[in-house]
Amino acid sequence: MVKNTPTTLACNPPPEAAQTLLALMHAQGEVARLSEREQLFSSLLDSVNAVLWAFDWESRQVLYVSPAYERIFGRPAGLLLADFNEWRDSIYPDDLDYAERSLAQVLEKGAVEDREYRIIAADGQVRWISDKCFISQQAMPDQRVIIVGMAEDITEKKQLEGELQRLATTDVLTQSSNRRHFFECAQHAFETARREQAPLAFLLLDIDDFKQINDTYGHQEGDYVLQRIADTGKAVLRRGDQFGRIGGEEFAAVFPGCTPEIAQHIAERLQREIQRLSFSHDDKVFGVTVSQGLTGITEADESLDSLFARADAAMYQAKRQGKNQIVRG
Known part of the structure; x- marks a missing residue:
């Protein structure tokens, strides 16, 4: 019986040793779990x-x-x-x-x-x-x-928003403001001018004999004419002016803080630059002209519509008087 005692003691350690061993094993498990959690947290952050x-x-x-x-x-x-x-x-x-x-x-x-x-x-x-x-x-x-x-x-996301905004406000063919966006900007400029009692000029521009250009040279060439005139308008106008295509061959411009006299000089320059444009189709070279109607805000104007109506009447008067000219209304 005495010879078996060491073996018995080895298989059955004292209670204190068993508790220490269990505590150590538990601690090692907790460390492993904490390490796993830390690795998981780090992986999630990455x-x-x-x-x-x-x-x-x-x-x-x-x-x-x-x-x-x-x-x-x-x-x-x-x-x-x-x-x-x-x-x-x-x-x-x-x-x-x-x-x-x-x-x-x-x-x-x-x-x-x-x-x-x-x-x-x-x-x-x-x-x-x-x-x-x-x-x-x-x-x-x-x-x-x-x-x-x-x-x-x-x-x-911002780039997509910008592209959607551009598509919503831009005329696809000429890359100038479309009708809706142009008149929104023009209305804002009109209200500001009335509130601050500041000058404001409004311009309508129509390409002379545009139907004849389409019939003679084709719609593709007509589209190119529209694009070139839009580019010329954007190049001539001042920073802060608004320019847009509001109809088939009709463009408009608003000049905030600008008297009709100053706007007249801008319109004359625009007229000259458009006359300098040259187009060719099947070895035929041709040019274009425009008729413009120009007006300015007055104390009697209660809405943007009144400016538009005067500019429109002046533009058609320019057509009746022989085209390729500017008429003040």
Whole structure:
């Protein structure tokens, strides 16, 4: 019996040793589970295509930034963690004031979810960012204000919005404003002129004998004539003027802050430039002329329609008087 005692002791350790062994095994399991969770969390952060960040408002220090920062901004995360100015330096200059003001608004509102601004990535590309931010609700021992946020790259969305806006406001053939957009802009200019008692001129332009151009040279050549006249109009008009195609061969222009006398000089230049245009079809060379009707806002004008009616009447008078001229109405 005595000879069997060592074997018995080896198979049955003391209770204290068994408890220690179980505790060690449990601890090792917890460490393994924590490691798995940490790896899973890290994997999730790597896969999220948005920048998660945390910022200490008082110390102006970025406390955390997720891996997507380096993909979207193209800059090392370590530099941002070391210096908050890395974020400021990456913002498109025209948007910096807005980006900083909207960040500060979170102190009053608790959350700002409509922040959109541009950045200049490390490769020089301009990208649009949607950057939502919130005050962290987790109580801090020293009552620090911690702002957390999520920044997403919305460049493709902005490009699509811009293209849809362009299609909605642009005449497909001439790439000038279409009728609806032109009159929306003209109405806004008219209301501003009335409110500020400022001058405003309105011009209608119609291509002379355009049907004959289509019948003689074909509609493709007629389309090219329209495109060239639209390009000439956009080149001659001043910055801030509005130019658009409002009918088949009819164009219009609005000159904010411009008296009819000054607008007359612009219209005369436009007339000359159009007369200089040269077109050829099957070895035949031809040119085009336009008839223009010009008018200016008066105290009696209560709507844009009255300017349009006067310019329209003046333009048809130019047609009746022999075409290729400007008539003031």
